[in-house]
């Protein structure tokens with residue numbers, strides 16, 4: 570069976586959920602071979618094996634943390650040359666897309682980014698993308714070289730599929746040309762304790778209807794009761810009520826959670842672009858004519874300052 574390379578997104582060996590989703594999708598095409606760069610490969614291999622990785626190619630080098638992505642591209646290219654895979658899958662994070670694009674150029678392959686589904690086809694993997702602010706769904710196939718495909722978080726549910734997950738060392742020579750951009754400092758963001766916006770299974774977002782930074786705790790309280798991430802519309806971000814890192818939409822982040830709750834958001838096309846692929850959409854808006862109601866699964870016409878706290882209390886009671 571053909572092997573499929575899966576780039577592992579992790580924090581010191583703690584494998585992030587989008588990688589487990591990639592392993593699930595990779596098994597539709599062939600046998601997943603995980604590529605783990607940096608510290609913690611042995612710890613990560615346990616989780617990777619539980620989710621179907623037949624092999625884990627591991628490399629650790631100071632260059633992976635000292636420089637921007639180019640040394641990781643060297644490593645992924647080495648894995649590609651060692652395995653000759655049927656496809657290379659990466660998460661659709663900023664890093665995943667940059668590594669994927671650079672690898673595709675180096676190996677002369679086509680790339681598909683931001684896939685939301687993946688299936689085996691007669692002539693290679695077929696990727697589904699949601700385009701033009703999610704107005705259309707397209708299916709595409711790479712016709713040149715080995716397909717390199719980045720997949721959006723929450724595109725598949727991670728499935729347990731025990732496999733060997735044998736760790737093999739990968740020989741990597743980091744080229745001098747890959748050391749062109751050195752990281753000079755890192756400032757960790759203050760942790761909110763909430764999940765990362767693009768990876769969260771549930772997102773609760775507030776818009777202009779929240780009417781001030783001082784009211785965002787209403788949105789945060791509902792998010793915390795559900796274990797959700799907090800999002801915001803551009804109107805709320807531009808007003809300085811919430812950080813840009815939490816903006817959902819065309820010029821913010823694109824999310825596909827199981828559940829998206831929009832409170833005080835009208836549903837402009839640029840906002841939809843970042844959330845329309847969510848599995849279940851709920852809107853709370855006091856205007857029954859708000860365009861957001863065109864795309865929701867459940868809509869509540871009402872004042873968010875009544876509805877959201879009531880919902881938070883109900884969630885707490887049922888927990």
Ligand code: FAD
Pocket residue numbers: 775776777778779801802803804805816817818819820821822832833834835836837838839840843853854855856859871872873874
């Ligand atoms: P509004 O459109 O003002 O809607 C507020 C809603 O809150 C209304 O529907 C109102 O009925 C409701 N409301 C008010 N008070 C309450 C209450 N008490 N209870 C319940 N409901 C209430 N937007 C994004 O979100 N993300 C982007 O990435 C983005 N990128 C853009 C890129 C470009 C190039 C452009 C031109 C625009 C972009 N926008 C983006 C902006 C977008 O067009 C909208 O202006 C924006 O999404 C509106 O945000 P909003 O829904 O919060 O505000």
